[in-house]
Amino acid sequence: VGPAMRWLASYGQYEALLRVNLKDRYFPVVEVGVGQADKTDETTGTNFKTSAPYGRVGCDFNMLKNKHDDYRFLVGGRVGYTSFKYDVLSPGLADPIWGTQSSYGALGNKGSQLWAELVGSVDAKILGPIRMGWSVRYKLRVAHKMGEIGEAWYVPGYGRGGSSQLGATFNVLFEL
Numbered sequence: 001v002g003p004a005m006r007w008l009a010s011y012g013q014y015e016a017l018l019r020v021n022l023k024d025r026y027f028p029v030v031e032v033g034v035g036q037a038d039k040t041d042e043t044t045g046t047n048f049k050t051s052a053p054y055g056r057v058g059c060d061f062n063m064l065k066n067k068h069d070d071y072r073f074l075v076g077g078r079v080g081y082t083s084f085k086y087d088v089l090s091p092g093l094a095d096p097i098w099g100t101q102s103s104y105g106a107l108g109n110k111g112s113q114l115w116a117e118l119v120g121s122v123d124a125k126i127l128g129p130i131r132m133g134w135s136v137r138y139k140l141r142v143a144h145k146m147g148e149i150g151e152a153w154y155v156p157g158y159g160r161g162g163s164s165q166l167g168a169t170f171n172v173l174f175e176l
Contacts, residue, residue, distance in 0.1 A: 011037035011154045019060070021175065024067040027060040027074060035082070035156025045091040052084030054157025060119065070125035072133075078117040080139075082156045085110055088149055109147025113155050116140050123173060131173040139165045 005012035015033025022028070036051040060076030085108050092103030116139070123133025139158060146152055151161050159165050 010039035011160070013157065017171070025062050027062070027076070029058055029060060031056040031078070033157060035154070037154035039153060047089045048086065048153040050084055050086035050152065050154060050156065052082055052156040054080060054082035056080035056117065056157065058117070058119070060121065072123050074121045076119045078119060080115045080117060080157050081113070082158065083112040084156050086152050106147065106149045109149055111144070111146045111152050111155070113144040113158055114142045115158050116142055123171065129175045131175055133171050133173065135169045135171070137167040137169070139167055
């Protein structure tokens with residue numbers, strides 16, 4: 001879904017996860033990815049651009065009574081972090097008296113963010129080692145540091161700016 005969202009919208013992410021199955025009950029997980037955004041405001045012409053890696057670590061717990069079933073209902077948590085650079089450019093403002101254009105912008109602004117996620121997910125065995133599933137995530141920003149020009153419009157791995165956010169993922173899993 002991430003590549004499709006990036007193609008259809010002005011932001012998206014590509015990610016992979018490694019999940020270890022401990023007795024069909026506990027599932028420690030590591031997720032890594034790259035988040036990208038390239039957004040130009042239609043009214044002002046201001047452009048925001050970033051591309052950076054991110055990572056999340058956590059653990060899921062199988063909540064079903066029959067732990068060894070082909071279906072799983074998982075609940076868990078993650079801690080995510082990213083450090084990124086972003087550019088903000090504007091075509092500028094026209095001086096109404098002199099008729100000149102004054103452009104502004106900032107390149108290479110540095111930002112970082114630490115966040116926590118509460119995750120609920122389901123997945124099912126499709127064929128052999130192939131599983132498919134989806135997850136819903138509630139994200140809460142724990143700490144952040146942004147550049148001199150203010151908060152970033154998009155934070156890789158977290159999504160659009162703000163203090164809390166809902167998100168979802170669709171997964172195709174290969175279980176060994």
